[in-house]
Amino acid sequence: MAAPLMPGAGQGLPILLLYLPRGCYGISYDIDTNKTEHDLPDGWNANRGNTYRQLTMRLKAAGFQRHQYSDYRNLNVAAIWTFWIMLSLRHIKPPGKLPTTVSGLKMHYIPDLALMDVTAGVQLGGQYSPAMIGPVPRRLVPGAMIAAAQPPPPHLHPFPPRHTKDSPAAQELENWRM
Incomplete structure:
Protein backbone atom coordinates (compact mmCIF):
# COMPACT_ATOMS: atom_id res chain seq x y z
CA MET A 1 0.00 0.00 0.00
CA ALA A 2 1.31 3.47 -0.89
CA ALA A 3 2.29 5.93 1.84
CA PRO A 4 -0.40 8.47 2.82
CA LEU A 5 -0.04 11.78 1.00
CA MET A 6 -0.30 15.38 2.11
CA PRO A 7 -1.29 18.22 -0.20
CA GLY A 8 1.48 19.87 -2.16
CA ALA A 9 2.36 20.78 -5.73
CA GLY A 10 -0.89 19.32 -6.99
CA GLN A 11 0.20 15.72 -6.41
CA GLY A 12 0.75 15.31 -2.71
CA LEU A 13 3.88 14.52 -0.75
CA PRO A 14 4.42 11.49 1.50
CA ILE A 15 3.47 12.42 5.08
CA LEU A 16 6.40 10.35 6.37
CA LEU A 17 8.70 13.17 5.22
CA LEU A 18 7.44 15.31 8.12
CA TYR A 19 8.67 12.74 10.64
CA LEU A 20 12.14 12.12 9.25
CA PRO A 21 15.05 13.79 11.06
CA ARG A 22 16.93 16.81 9.81
CA GLY A 23 20.43 15.86 8.76
CA CYS A 24 22.55 14.73 5.84
CA TYR A 25 20.43 13.90 2.79
CA GLY A 26 21.52 13.14 -0.71
CA ILE A 27 19.94 13.20 -4.14
CA SER A 28 21.26 10.96 -6.90
CA TYR A 29 20.15 10.71 -10.49
CA ASP A 30 20.80 8.70 -13.62
CA ILE A 31 19.93 10.00 -17.08
CA ASP A 32 19.43 7.62 -20.02
CA THR A 33 22.15 8.47 -22.55
CA ASN A 34 20.31 6.95 -25.52
CA LYS A 35 17.08 8.83 -24.84
CA THR A 36 19.09 12.04 -24.54
CA GLU A 37 21.48 11.68 -27.48
CA HIS A 38 19.62 9.61 -30.09
CA ASP A 39 17.99 11.51 -32.94
CA LEU A 40 14.24 11.99 -33.07
CA PRO A 41 11.88 10.22 -32.76
CA ASP A 42 13.89 7.96 -30.40
CA GLY A 43 15.56 10.70 -28.39
CA TRP A 44 16.16 14.40 -27.88
CA ASN A 45 19.20 14.61 -30.20
CA ALA A 46 20.86 16.61 -27.42
CA TYR A 72 24.75 15.43 -4.35
CA ARG A 73 24.34 15.91 -0.61
CA ASN A 74 23.43 18.56 1.92
CA LEU A 75 24.86 18.05 5.40
CA ASN A 76 22.05 19.80 7.30
CA VAL A 77 18.67 19.79 5.61
CA ALA A 78 15.07 18.70 6.22
CA ALA A 79 13.79 15.59 4.47
CA ILE A 80 10.79 17.41 3.02
CA TRP A 81 13.05 20.12 1.51
CA THR A 82 15.23 17.43 -0.06
CA PHE A 83 12.18 15.71 -1.52
CA TRP A 84 10.84 19.01 -2.85
CA ILE A 85 14.18 19.88 -4.50
CA MET A 86 14.30 16.41 -6.02
CA LEU A 87 10.85 16.92 -7.56
CA SER A 88 11.77 20.40 -8.79
CA LEU A 89 14.48 18.93 -11.02
CA ARG A 90 11.76 17.92 -13.49
CA HIS A 91 11.53 21.59 -14.51
CA ILE A 92 14.83 21.72 -16.38
CA LYS A 93 14.64 22.93 -19.97
CA PRO A 94 13.24 21.96 -22.36
CA PRO A 95 9.98 21.04 -20.65
CA GLY A 96 9.46 17.29 -20.59
CA LYS A 97 13.13 16.41 -20.97
CA LEU A 98 13.81 15.04 -17.49
CA PRO A 99 10.57 13.02 -17.23
CA THR A 100 11.40 11.29 -20.53
CA THR A 101 15.12 10.67 -19.93
CA VAL A 102 15.47 9.95 -16.20
CA SER A 103 16.20 6.32 -15.36
CA GLY A 104 16.85 6.91 -11.66
CA LEU A 105 16.14 9.73 -9.21
CA LYS A 106 16.54 8.96 -5.53
CA MET A 107 16.79 10.64 -2.17
CA HIS A 108 18.78 9.06 0.63
CA TYR A 109 19.50 9.77 4.28
CA ILE A 110 23.02 9.39 5.63
CA PRO A 111 22.81 9.17 9.44
CA ASP A 112 26.61 9.12 9.98
CA LEU A 113 28.71 10.16 7.00
CA ALA A 114 31.98 9.08 8.65
CA LEU A 115 30.58 5.57 9.13
CA MET A 116 28.61 5.25 5.89
CA ASP A 117 31.32 6.50 3.48
CA VAL A 118 33.89 3.71 3.15
CA THR A 119 35.68 5.14 0.11
CA ALA A 120 39.07 5.63 1.80
CA GLY A 121 38.86 2.22 3.47
CA VAL A 122 38.11 0.39 0.22
CA GLN A 123 40.82 2.19 -1.79
CA LEU A 124 44.09 0.27 -2.12
CA GLY A 125 46.08 0.74 1.08
CA GLY A 126 42.97 1.47 3.16
CA GLN A 127 41.52 -0.46 6.09
CA TYR A 128 39.53 -2.91 3.93
CA SER A 129 42.06 -3.20 1.06
CA PRO A 130 45.45 -3.12 2.81
CA ALA A 131 47.23 -5.16 0.14
CA MET A 132 46.94 -6.01 -3.53
CA ILE A 133 45.02 -9.23 -4.15
CA GLY A 134 45.95 -9.54 -7.80
CA PRO A 135 47.82 -7.72 -10.51
CA VAL A 136 47.33 -3.94 -10.48
CA PRO A 137 48.49 -1.37 -13.04
CA ARG A 138 51.80 -0.03 -11.72
CA ARG A 139 50.84 3.64 -11.57
CA LEU A 140 47.65 2.89 -9.62
CA VAL A 141 49.63 1.53 -6.66
CA PRO A 142 49.84 4.14 -3.84
CA GLY A 143 53.29 5.58 -3.17
CA ALA A 144 53.52 4.00 0.29
CA MET A 145 53.06 0.54 -1.23
CA ILE A 146 55.12 0.88 -4.40
CA ALA A 147 58.47 -0.13 -2.83
CA ALA A 148 57.14 -3.55 -1.81
CA ALA A 149 55.20 -4.12 -5.02
CA GLN A 150 56.85 -6.33 -7.62
CA PRO A 151 55.92 -7.36 -11.16
CA PRO A 152 53.90 -10.59 -11.22
CA PRO A 153 55.83 -13.81 -11.86
CA PRO A 154 55.66 -14.79 -15.57
CA HIS A 155 53.75 -18.02 -14.82
CA LEU A 156 50.99 -15.90 -13.18
CA HIS A 157 50.76 -13.66 -16.22
CA PRO A 158 47.76 -14.77 -18.30
CA PHE A 159 47.41 -11.15 -19.32
CA PRO A 160 45.66 -8.94 -19.66
CA PRO A 161 43.44 -9.64 -16.64
CA ARG A 162 39.78 -10.27 -17.28
CA HIS A 163 37.82 -7.20 -18.47
CA THR A 164 41.06 -5.37 -19.39
CA LYS A 165 41.59 -4.56 -23.06
CA ASP A 166 44.60 -6.20 -24.65
CA SER A 167 47.37 -3.89 -25.76
CA PRO A 168 51.17 -4.00 -25.97
CA ALA A 169 51.30 -2.12 -22.63
CA ALA A 170 48.92 -4.65 -21.04
CA GLN A 171 51.27 -7.48 -22.04
CA GLU A 172 54.34 -5.80 -20.50
CA LEU A 173 55.08 -7.27 -17.04
CA GLU A 174 56.73 -4.04 -15.84
CA ASN A 175 53.38 -2.27 -16.10
CA TRP A 176 51.86 -4.49 -13.40
CA ARG A 177 52.42 -4.91 -9.67
CA MET A 178 51.34 -7.57 -7.19
Missing part, protein backbone atom coordinates in the same frame (compact mmCIF):
# COMPACT_ATOMS: atom_id res chain seq x y z
CA ASN A 47 24.16 16.77 -25.61
CA ARG A 48 24.06 15.18 -22.13
CA GLY A 49 26.15 18.01 -20.73
CA ASN A 50 23.28 20.49 -20.99
CA THR A 51 21.08 18.28 -18.83
CA TYR A 52 23.81 17.70 -16.25
CA ARG A 53 24.65 21.42 -16.05
CA GLN A 54 21.03 22.34 -15.35
CA LEU A 55 20.68 19.65 -12.68
CA THR A 56 23.95 20.77 -11.07
CA MET A 57 22.90 24.43 -11.01
CA ARG A 58 19.55 23.64 -9.39
CA LEU A 59 21.07 21.35 -6.77
CA LYS A 60 23.86 23.77 -5.87
CA ALA A 61 21.38 26.66 -5.66
CA ALA A 62 19.43 24.58 -3.11
CA GLY A 63 22.53 24.05 -0.95
CA PHE A 64 23.54 20.61 -2.21
CA GLN A 65 27.18 19.86 -2.97
CA ARG A 66 28.52 17.32 -5.42
CA HIS A 67 29.57 14.15 -3.63
CA GLN A 68 30.14 12.02 -6.72
CA TYR A 69 29.37 12.43 -10.40
CA SER A 70 25.57 12.45 -10.17
CA ASP A 71 25.24 12.27 -6.41
